[in-house]
Amino acid sequence: MDQVIIPETTRRYVRDAGDQQRVQRALADLGQGLARWRLARALAALDIRNRYRGSVLGPFWMTLSTAVMVAGIGVLYSALFRLPLREYLPYLAVSLLVWNTISQIVIDACGSFISSEAIIRQMPLPFTIHALRYVLRNAIIAAHSLPLIVVVFLICGVTPGPGAVLALAGLALLVLNAFAIGLFLGMICARFRDIQQIVTNVMQLLFFVSPVLWKPELLRENQVWLPLNPVYSLMETVRGPLVESGASTIIWISALVYTVLACTIAFAFFVRFRSRIAFWV
């Protein structure tokens, strides 16, 4: 039988419990994991296919349920807040979509390693691949809802100005944060299985204390405190450019600070506990 030629790169590895070289190994893990994004993409595509197996609409169920929520809440709350529907609806549509994405990402982050348990215990792969897989699957699901925004904007006659391009920078920040949270929560939740429940509850609370349904202006003089809420800052870097002609400088600065913080904490934990993940899952 002909053999497929598998690249026979001679590799050498040294695992020394006395000299673990944690930082180098964590960096190598990140580098090798990101270089193998094709594997992560294939696994993410399988995740989505399996999650919606046999479903006719598939990921578009998310779009549909968001559309129903936007219509229902839009009519009621525009009356409650005494805002014109045409002004409130685009805000609400973007809000809900970004919020749903953030919330799903955070909750899914708890399982970034646990859900890959079977692979982690059988194959030596960079752990980064599992985090990347979870980011990609959430990104793909979120992308299915984009048409909803277009539809709402068309109905309400909103045309985002050239500043809307900045929303892409906001999305990039979101992706970075998602990756960091996936590493961090993924590890913590693999070790302590109760964290997942806590996270779900915190996200419920955050939905109400963050300006998702309501506008920050309603807080009047108290809205200066809002950037202390990381979810608000990150959400606003996407929502602001799209529906409110840009986000303020303080929002961008706080979003950047939160991103740097998240990445630093995640990396520190990854360096320290990477070698334990295989024992935890």
Place this chain on the structure above:
Amino acid sequence: MPLIEAEGLSIEFPLYHIGARSLKKRLFAASRLREDESHRIVVAALRDLSFRIRPGERVALVGSNGAGKTTLLRTLAGIYEPVGGRLVVEGSIGTLIDPGAGMDMDATGRENIRLRGLFLGLSEAECDQLAEEAGRFSGLGEFLDVPVRTYSAGMSVRLSFASATLMNPQILLMDEWFLAGDADFMARAEERLAQLVEGADILVLATHSMDVVRKWCTRAIHLAGGRVVADGPVEDVLAELPGGTG
């Protein structure tokens, strides 16, 4: 030059999700459970292993269930990191540990082979080639494009065997599962395994079957309770095994 070198290698599994508190009371009865410095209950899966495997050696890991054979294979593969000691592995590694590793039940046979290729770090074109080869070897025919969920047990064995053995590593780590299969397929499988073993510079094989050890191996390491109790030429080690010559 392919080489495996272990010095004082130790692996401990922390037991997190069971009642550690009640376990602590009974701790001294079982010698492999102990409390580590941060008061966790750990199972000493491998304790202070030292050995050196040179090119050309075919090593059998023997011992009863729970002796640490599979854990040692996984550690050599780089899945578990040693908590004590030092491990040096040089050379490309191929693992045949779990037949279903990385299989997706809802994907078709062909998709699973391609996925396997991606796990091995192949490019898309190489994955296509792999699917072609493994498809032919498995003899699954038209079932290759049907979800694995619908396969019979024998068919999934064929598929995983075919996709897992399409490699030519310098170091081959193998669990005995890969030597069990239906007789019809085994004739071809054995030929393929023989090729694979001959192509590799080092074989490490975990097994219960003394026939397999005699047939394939030149050296045996007998593990018991996570320790090496005997290490040497096959006949010497097997002679000392409880149960005689197997």
